Amino acid sequence: MRYSALEVLKQGLTGNKTWKPAWRDPEPKQDYDVIIIGGGGHGLATAYYLSKKHGIRNVAVLEKGWIGGGNVGRNTTIVRSNYMLPGNEPFYELSMKLWEGLEQDFNYNAMVSQRGIINLFHNDAQRDAYVRRGNSMIMAGADAEFLDEDAIRKELPFLDYDNARFPIRGGLAQRRGGSVRHDAVAWGYARGADENGVDIIQNCEVTGFDIKDGVCHGVETTRGKIGGKKIAVCVAGSSGHVMAKAGMRLPIESHVLQAFVSEGLKPIIPGVITFGAGHFYVSQSDKGGLVFGGDIDGYNSYAQRGNLPTVEDVCEGGMAVMPMIGKARLLRSWGGIMDMSMDGSPFIDKTHISGLYFNGGWCYGGFKATPASGYCYAHLLANNAPHPVAKDYRLDRFISGKMIDEKGMGAQPNLH
Amino acid sequence: MIINHPYLGPRDAAEFVYLGDASLLERPDWQSEDAASEFHDYLHLRDNVAGEMRELWFHEQGDRSWLVVTRNTITHEVIKVEMARDVAQKISNGAAA
C-alpha cells in the first residue's frame, strides 16, 4: 500500500477502515541467506538496504521484543554530520545524504527536519577545535558555518550572554543538521524491508549461536533454531551480552544515557543547540516538547534508567545557557543502554568467526548513523568487504593503534 | 546510588568518579613475551557483565581512595565494597607467591 495525501483523504472519507498492516507478522522460516539480530533502527535499515540495493531478500530480522524498542525509540532524534576525523566524517556525511532522500525512498514521512545545529564555543581553544572540525566537514563534502558572537546573539537571542559563567564566544553551525522523528525511522525501514520480502520476526530472542569449527551456521532462539548463511549482529546496547554467546569479548561497555522531554510549548527554540561548557543539548520537537540531554551517567549499566545527579547536571547546563526554560517542566525522562566503545567510535566488521558479522559500539551517536550504518553493513554483508566510508570501523583497530578518538579520551568508554 | 565506603560509611555515588572493570587492577607484565597482546586485551576488552560486576570507583570528593565495588549492572544493587589497595595487594602477593 502506497502512502500518499490522496490515500489519507480516501481512507478518511471511508472511516480509516482499510489500512493495511505496516509489516507482516510471519513465522520464522528454517533458513535464511542473512539473519539480522536486532530489530532496531540499524538492523531494520540493514535489512532494507540488503533487499533494496543488493537484491538479497531471503532475510530475517529477529527482535527479542517489539521492533524499534531499543535506542531508535529512545533518543533525542538529532541528525548531524559534524565530525572531525577522517575515519568518521565521510561516514556521517553519507548518512546525512541518505537522510535527505529517505522519506521519498521508503515512502514514509519520518519528518526529517533540517532546522540546523549550532555548537557553542566559549574560549579560543574550543574555537580552534571547532574550526578544525568545520574544515574537516567542508573537506568531506558536508556543510559548516562559523558564527561569531554577534551572529549567535542575533540568531539565538534567548541565550545567557551577559551573566554567563562561561561567556558564549561563537559557534559552529551545520544548517543541514536537525532532527528526525525517531520511531518513524524504524517503522519506515521495517515497512520498506517487509515490502521487499524481509521477514520481521518480533518476540524472538536469540539465545545462542550455532558455531562449528569457526563457522557460524545459524542461531538458537526462543522460537527455535534458525539457519543462516550470514549472521549479522546489530544489537547496540546489548552487544557485549549477545557476543558473549559467541565467546567474544568486545572493546565495549554498556552504559546508561538519560534523555528528557518537557511539556509541550509554543515554538521557541529553532534548531539544535549544544552547550560546549556544560553537558546539555536541546531541540524542540514538532509537538512542542523540549527534547534534551547531556552526558551518560558514567557507570556500567544494563538498567534502562539513570539517577538524579545526572538529571540535575543536565538541567543545570540548560539553565546556565538558556535561563528562559526555568518554568518549562521536565515531563518524562528515560534511559537507554549505550554501547560505549574504547575510542568513542563504532564497529562495522566481520568477526574472526566465519559468517558472523558485527555492528555496534555506537556510543550515544547511533541514531544519526542509522541510514549509513544499515547501508554500509548491507554492503559488507553483500560484498564481504567494507564500504569505503566505513573501512576504519574495525574490531582490531586497538591492536594496530588506529583509533578513531574524536574526543581524545583514550580507552575509557565513559569519557567518550 | 549509595556506596558504603569501608571507612566512611554510606556515601552518595555522586562523590565518586567511575573508572571501569576491576580487571584493570591486573596489569600485565611488560616483559612478558606476549606483552603487546596482553596489554591490548587488558586495556580494551571487557566482559561487560549483565549482572554482578566488580568495578573501580574513586572517592574524589572524599578521602581519595580507590574502591572495588561489586555491583549488579541490572539492578544497581551494591553487594560488596573493598579498598582497592587491599585487593591489589592480594593480587600482587598472589603473583609473587
Added chain:
Amino acid sequence: MKQEFRIAESKVEKEPILHFSFNGKTYAGHKGDTLASALLANGVKMVGRSFKYHRPRGIFSCGSEEPNALVTLKTGQDVEPNTRATVIELYDGLEAHSQNHMGSLKYDLLAFNDILSPFLSAGFYYKTFMWPAAFWEKLYEPIIRRAAGLGALSGKEDPETYDKGFLHCDLLVIGSGSSGLMSALTAGRAGASVILADEDFLLGGRLHMEQMEIDGSSSSAWADKAIAELSSMPNVRIMPRTTIYGSYDHGIFGALERKTDHLKSSDGKPRQVLWRVYSKRSVLAAGATERSIAFGNNDRPGIMMAGAVRAYANRFGVGTGKDIAVFTNNDDGWHTARDLAAKGVNVKAIIDSRSHVNITAPEGVQTHLGTNVINTKGRHALSSITLSNGETLDVDCLAVSGGWSSNVHLTCHQRGKPQWNEQIASFVPGGELPVGMSVAGAANGSMTLASALQTGRDTTIEVLKDLGIKAIKKALPKVEDEASETSVFFHVESGKNRAWIDLQNDVTAKDVKQSHLEGYRSVEHLKRYTTLGMATDQGKTSNMLGLAVMADASGKTIPQTGTTMFRPPYTPVPIGALAGRSRGKEFRPTRKTPSHKWAKANGAEFVEAGNWLRAQWYTKPGESHWRESTDREALATRKSVGICDVTTLGKIDVQGKDAAEFLNKVYANAFGKLGVGKVRYGLMLREDGIVMDDGTAARMSDTHFVVTTTTANAVNVYRHMEFCRQCLWPQMDVSLISTTEQWAQFAVAGPNARKLLQKIVDKEHDISNDAFPFMACGEISVCGGTPARLFRISFSGELAYEIAVPTRYGNSMMSILIKAGEKFDAVPYGTEALGVMRIEKGHAAGNELCGTTTAQDLGLGRMVSKKKDSIGNTLSEREYLTRKDGLNLVGFKPVDESKSLQAGAHFITKESEPTMANDEGWMTSVCYSPNLGYSIGLGFINNGSNRIGETVTAADPLRGNTLDVEIVSAHFIDPEGERLRA
C-alpha cells in the same frame, strides 16, 4: 460577584474573599480553593482547547491527573505555562489565561482542525507531507509547529530562584490519605524518623473528599486530628505541597516542594525546593486515580470524573452542575450520587453499565441499569446526554466513573512491573519494587477505607520490625466498611461519534483500533503511533482505556495486551528547580588565583581556564586593543623580565621511600637517577601510549618530589597517579597529595629574572647561575624568612624561575615581585603573552596535547624509555602509532609575512583541492610574534620533520582564509636554548 455554584460548608474558608482573574475577567473564591474549584464555583465550564482538534474542554478531575484544564499563570517574564488548574492553590490576585487557541478561547480559529479530523487520524502525518521533499521544512512543518505546543514561555530569563536540599529518614511516607496517615502515625508513635509528603496543600487525601465516618466523626475531622498528632511529634517532618516525583536507586527519592507558588509573589525567597530524600524504607500510600469510560463525544466541558465531582462538593463546597447525571461501571459512582444528593444537588440519573447492582440510589434519582451513555450534546458545555435505551437527558454535568486504578507509578520507576488484579479491575504493584519500598492502601489495591487504614498500619509495623524499631500496636480506628463492586468496562461502542481516550492528545477509540489495524499492536507501538498517554498528564486517567480498546481489537485480555509502565517524574518538574542555584555566574564554582586581587587592581582582563579565572593580559592606560597589551608584555619579558601567576598548574606532592621509583613508572622517561635539587621535564602517557600530560618533577629530597601538571589535567593526573599507587603498585611506599591550592606560584622570566629574584630571596640562598643552574630546585626563604620553593624552569625559553610561596602570601608576593622589578621595568604578563612565548619557543600545550598525540608526534619519541616498565610504554609501540610518515609537530610561518595564520586550518599540498583525501594535518596554535614581527604557528603535518622548508597550503574553507605557509622549525626563538642557561 456571586459564586452561583457554591453550596454547603466545606474545607474552604469563607473569609476573606479572594479575587482572581481568568482570561481577564475577575471572579471571587476562597482560601482553600484551587483555581479549578473557584472557576467551577463561578460556573466557568470551558477552560481550554485540546491539543490536536482544538475541541472545547472543561475541568475533568480534581488533582494532578488533570488532562484538560491547563492554564497559563501570570504574565510577562513571570509567565508559567501548562499549569493544572486543579492543583493551583488560589491566592488573591491570581491571574490565569487559557492557552492553545488562535483567537479567543470561545472562537478558536484552529477549531477548524476538528472538521478535518477524519483525515487527521492516528499517524496521518507519517503518510503524507512528503511531496515535494523541500516543502516539509518550508511549509508543512512550520504550520504544524505553530499549531502544536501548549502554552508559551516568555523567552526571558526565569526570574525565580530555586533551592536544593537533602533529607534523611527512617521512613518516607508518600501520600497523606488514610493509609499514609496510618503509616505515619504508626511509625511516628514508635519513634522512627518519618517524612510524610503529599502533593496537596491540604493533607488528608480523599478523607476530605468523602462523607465517611471514622471513630464517630467525619473522615475529614479524623484526618485533621491525625495531622495534629503528627505535628506534635519532633521525629516527624510533615511536607505538604511536596511531590515525590521519582524513585531512584538505593532508597533515594526526588521531591519537589512548592514553597511560594500559593503566594502572589515569592518575595525573593526560593519558589521551590528540590529535595533529595535518602530513606531507609518507604511506604507508598499514593492512593488511586479514577479513570474514565470512552463513549461518544465524551470530551465536552461538564463531563467529569465522578470522584472529582464528589470531591468538589465535599471538600470545596462546589456543585459542578445544576442537573447532574452519573455514568458508572462500579459502585463508587453511586457514592457520588449519594453525596451530591445529601448536599442538595440535583442528581437526575444514575446510568450503570452493569445489569445488576447491590447498591441503592438516593431517593428521587432515576436509575438506568445495563445502560450506557452513547452520545452527548453541547457546543461549549454539556447540555444533554443520550442513553443506549434511546432516552435523552438534559444535564449540565455528567459524572463518569470507570473505576479506580492504583497509583503504581513510583513502583515502576526501577524494575517493578504492575500486575493485573481482575477483582478490582486495576493494575497493582508487581515485580521487583524499589529497594525498601512497601505499598499500602489503594495504591496496593486495598480500595476500601477500612482496608486502607489497616494496610497502612500493618505494612508499617512490618517495616519497623525490619528497621529494628518496636512498634506500639494500637487498635485501628473504627469505620463502617462498605464493599464496593466494580466491573471491567471501559468502552461504549459509539458508532460514528468519536469516543475520546486521551483527552489532551485527542486520541480516540478509533485511533486505537486503526493502530491495531496497521500492525502497531504492542503497547509501546500503540503509545508511539497514536501518542496515547504521551501528554502532560502521562495518561493517568486514560491509559487503561487505551489498553482495553486494544485488548478488544486483538481479542486478548487486558493483561495479555500489556501493562502500563511509568517513568519519572510522577508529575512534571520545572527545569529551574532541577538546576537550583547552578545558573548564571554560579553555574560552576569560580577559582581565583592568589594574585587575583592584585591583577584586578592592575588592569587585568580575565579568562576562564576550566573553573579558574586567569589574567589574560593587563591593559595599560592608552592601550585599546588586546594585542597592544600582549605584544608589550611579551616584548618586555624577553627584553628584561615579566611575572605571571602560574598557580593554576597542578601541583602534586609525592613522598615516600619509593617516590623516585613511583615516578619512574608513572612517567615515560627515566626518573630514577634524578639528583636532589634537580628538576626534570616529565612526559606522562596514558596506558594506551598516547600523551596524557606533561610537566616537571622536582626532587626536593631523597624521598620528596614536587610534580607539576598542566592546568587542564591537574585533576585527572592526580586521579591517575592515585590509581597507579593504590591499584597497580600497592606495595610501594609512596603517598600523594594535591597541593595546587596550598602554594601560590609565579613565573619570573626574562634576562633580568635572576637579578630581580636576588632582591627578595634571603641572602643565605645562593641563586647564582653556578649555584642554581638551569633545572635546579630548592627550598628557600624570601623577604626575611617566608618559606618558599624555587624552581629554575622555563616555559618562555628565557632565563626563568618559578617561585612558590604559601598561598596566603600570594597576593602580596605579586606586588613584591613587581616592586622588586621596578628598576628592570618588570611587567606582569597574562595568559596571552604566556601563549605567545611558548609558541615562539615551540612548546606543546593543550591544543597540541589533545588526547590523540603520541610522543613521536611531538618529536619526543626518544624520551619514551624502553628500558623500564612505565604506563603506556608497551602500547605506544603499536604499528600505527610508530608509522614512519606519521604526524610531526613543526612550526609554520606565512609565505607572505603580512598575513595571519589561522588555527584549525588543514594542511594540503600546494594547489591541491581541500578534500579529506588530501588532508595532511592541521594548525594547532597560532599567534603574532612581536619578537619576529609576523604571524607564527605550530601544527601537525604528515612527516613534517622531514619537510622543513616546504611550502604547503593551510586551508580554512570554513572562514575563507586559505593561505600558503612554510614549514619551519617549531623553535622560533633561541633554538639552541642559550637563554635558558644564561
